[in-house]
Amino acid sequence: MHTPATTGLNSAPHLPPVVASEPNSTIAVLEDEIDQLASALAARFEELTLIHDLSQSLTLGEESSSIVETLLDELRPCTSASSLAILLEPDDTSNGEASMHVVGETVEMDWLNELAIRAEEISEEVSGGSRSISIVNRLAIDYDKFVRIVVVPIDRRNQLLGRMIAIRTADQPEFGTTEGDLMRSTSMMLGVHLINQRQFLELQQMFEGTIQSLVSALDAKDAYTCGHSTRVSELTVELAKRLDYGDEGISRVRMGGILHDIGKIGVDDAVLCKPGKLTEEEFDQIKQHPVLGYEILKGIRQFSHILPAVRHHHESWDGTGYPDGLAGDDIPRDAQIMAVADAFDAMTSDRPYRSGMCLEKVISIFQSGRGSQWAADVVDTLLGMPEVMERYAHKESDK
Numbered sequence: 001m002h003t004p005a006t007t008g009l010n011s012a013p014h015l016p017p018v019v020a021s022e023p024n025s026t027i028a029v030l031e032d033e034i035d036q037l038a039s040a041l042a043a044r045f046e047e048l049t050l051i052h053d054l055s056q057s058l059t060l061g062e063e064s065s066s067i068v069e070t071l072l073d074e075l076r077p078c079t080s081a082s083s084l085a086i087l088l089e090p091d092d093t094s095n096g097e098a099s100m101h102v103v104g105e106t107v108e109m110d111w112l113n114e115l116a117i118r119a120e121e122i123s124e125e126v127s128g129g130s131r132s133i134s135i136v137n138r139l140a141i142d143y144d145k146f147v148r149i150v151v152v153p154i155d156r157r158n159q160l161l162g163r164m165i166a167i168r169t170a171d172q173p174e175f176g177t178t179e180g181d182l183m184r185s186t187s188m189m190l191g192v193h194l195i196n197q198r199q200f201l202e203l204q205q206m207f208e209g210t211i212q213s214l215v216s217a218l219d220a221k222d223a224y225t226c227g228h229s230t231r232v233s234e235l236t237v238e239l240a241k242r243l244d245y246g247d248e249g250i251s252r253v254r255m256g257g258i259l260h261d262i263g264k265i266g267v268d269d270a271v272l273c274k275p276g277k278l279t280e281e282e283f284d285q286i287k288q289h290p291v292l293g294y295e296i297l298k299g300i301r302q303f304s305h306i307l308p309a310v311r312h313h314h315e316s317w318d319g320t321g322y323p324d325g326l327a328g329d330d331i332p333r334d335a336q337i338m339a340v341a342d343a344f345d346a347m348t349s350d351r352p353y354r355s356g357m358c359l360e361k362v363i364s365i366f367q368s369g370r371g372s373q374w375a376a377d378v379v380d381t382l383l384g385m386p387e388v389m390e391r392y393a394h395k396e397s398d399k
């Protein structure tokens with residue numbers, strides 16, 4: 001840095017006068033910039049926090065409406081809107097009807113939709129075509145009244161799924177890009193989620209439809225066991241609930257029960273529907289069905305958890321069952337439970353060669369097979385629910 005040379009006491013250097021306001025104004029500008037950066041940073045931080053919180057609540061399989069409501073509840077305080085709404089376009093899951101979710105002051109759906117479209121038109125004229133965020137701070141709603149409005153489309157791959165709309169009354173501050181950006185980020189997230197959710201529901205419906213087709217094919221093959229799969233499924237669930245199964249286990253045995261005899265599709269009709277006693281050879285054919293069922297389902301990953309019950313529901317506690325002759329606790333628990341439900345339904349159902357047994361006889365067979373043919377605690381559980389036995393003995397679920 002250059003230092004001016006001194007020329008003696010009498011010739012003090014003529015330094016330029018200090019202008020007090022210049023550094024101060026620079027500082028003021030810097031302080032102003034820092035304030036702006038700090039508030040922009042705070043807004044971004046708020047946006048990221050909100051997106052993080054929302055991402056935690058986006059669960060596939062949950063109703064879209066509850067996710068939309070959670071999102072609105074979280075977003076409204078950040079936008080200070082008097083009304084914050086999401087209008088969803090009709091889709092396959094809504095019976096062709098549009099829907100609206102709103103937090104804050106209630107508004108009419110048609111009124112809000114009309115405002116949103118007008119705001120988008122005005123915004124398009126002003127911005128020359130961009131419709132990602134429409135902010136109109138004086139949108140007339142009456143001859144002397146106006147509202148402030150932000151409209152953000154909820155879209156995904158050029159498909160409009162709905163709109164997110166924030167409204168402030170005229171006495172509230174104007175909307176700015178902070179609110180618009182926040183709504184845009186959340187609406188993009190919601191758009192992705194709604195599309196994923198729809199695809200998830202479609203796959204789920206297809207999966208359930210496939211299961212139902214398999215069961216219908218089996219029911220059509222053997223009229224006498226029609227409804228058996230559904231009843232075994234329901235009764236297994238009743239037993240599992242009392243044997244402290246959790247939600248996951250219950251849904252597993254529900255599906256396992258539905259498909260436990262699916263292997264009978266591969267058994268000869270003449271054998272499957274034969275009235276009267278089966279020969280040893282014919283019975284050997286019937287005994288193939290747990291393995292056939294296992295083979296049919298094993299290639300589908302979504303069925304992997306029900307394979308043990310499908311394969312082993314004819315094992316006997318003493319090891320004399322089929323197909324693998326497993327005994328005691330080597331028999332998978334789901335199969336132990338299903339074996340009891342299966343036997344109960346078989347005994348109480350009519351067959352071509354006999355009528356269903358009365359409940360007293362069924363109970364006495366279970367008592368004598370407790371701990372030899374079936375797991376003792378499962379039999380005890382069945383015998384401990386007389387109302388359920390009464391109901392299923394009379395085939396209520398078949399009506």
Ligand SMILES: [Fe+2]
Binds near residue numbers: 260261
């Ligand atoms: Fe079976």
Ligand SMILES: [Fe+2]
Binds near residue numbers: 228232260261342
């Ligand atoms: Fe069965």
